[in-house]
Amino acid sequence: MRSEPAPGAVLLPGWLEPAAQLQLVAACREWARPPAGLHRVRMPTGGVMSVRMVSLGWHWYPYGYTRVAEDGAPVKPFPELLGELARRAVVEAYGDRAGEIAGATSYAPDTAIVNHYPHGAKMGLHQDRDERVDAPVVSLSLGDDCVFRLGNTETRTRPWTDLELRSGDLLVFGGPTRFAYHGVVRTLPGTADPALGLVGRLNVTVRQSGLSEQG
Template structure:
């Protein structure tokens, strides 16, 4: 336990079977599952290459201005539906149609949910029938972070799948009521999978900091990429 009251725990995309022996599966909160090293090296390289393609314009990587006027320190690109504060639409900020959601990424995300919940998948709302149609790719350059927030723009309680690439980060998983404690700080490394659903689906969460220089140089990546995959619950158009 820390003095501030938090707790610290430490086929396109290849075979996600590179789990680290030194870092074991954990469940930091009800409905939240961390699988360290879930993506092997080849899968990580394939995803980084895919992210570079998705980042190209039009409807590419962009900075987001919040309603308060401030700019987010991360840059992002959306697939399937374009996220904006606070909702989704089919058109990106540059007026171009949003890029399609890749079917291969959907397969990977469904496998992630199945691996995370295993035999208990039926006990997590929306997990057994998970049909993702949105991905948001966030790039964290050195010094970037993300404040505590809820993923509540979807119209479904299906789980969120989060894949980490590049630099390690400190990810803060909070409670569902407020941005204040209690929370748990997780170290997310490249290749880690975090799935949160059920009672933790609307937990406040964010990235406190990244740890520059911790990425494998073979990835050719500066900073951190995070891919979150979601089911929108929005009607198809």
């Protein structure tokens, strides 16, 4: 059932049908291949993230974007498949209220990050602040369920809301919640549909960077 866990945040459970989930998992496997493939990110503090990720369109690094991937290869192009899904997601999430959400009516996604969460992986609370615009973020879940923490825009501490995201769920956050702290507290191993052939969880986040070739 559709819910709005925070102003500007919309959760649509089961938004992706099983066939579309299979298609997206297959696409993620292709995007994950080297060059410019799946990798672990080392933070400026020296720690290494427990998730593995691959960027599309623009390569994300802490804390910015470039056209060159971690291995020195050109970043893979942003797929039209994700562009179509993300634009439809924003329309269906906000509907007639799109005019109230910054960047929703002119949404033009051009970058995505695919995160793979193996068993035991998590992601600390963070803000998506490396984009030059405040257009909504589109998040799609595949595989294992997870506990997703949606916080506030000021601090990593409470108040926050914990959501259980399942395979096929769509979460869009923009407007007042666009810069909220958020993260994955834990995944729930073994909850994925075996038909997906996926171990762990995949999260595909699509964004509008607001970047030009000149940066």
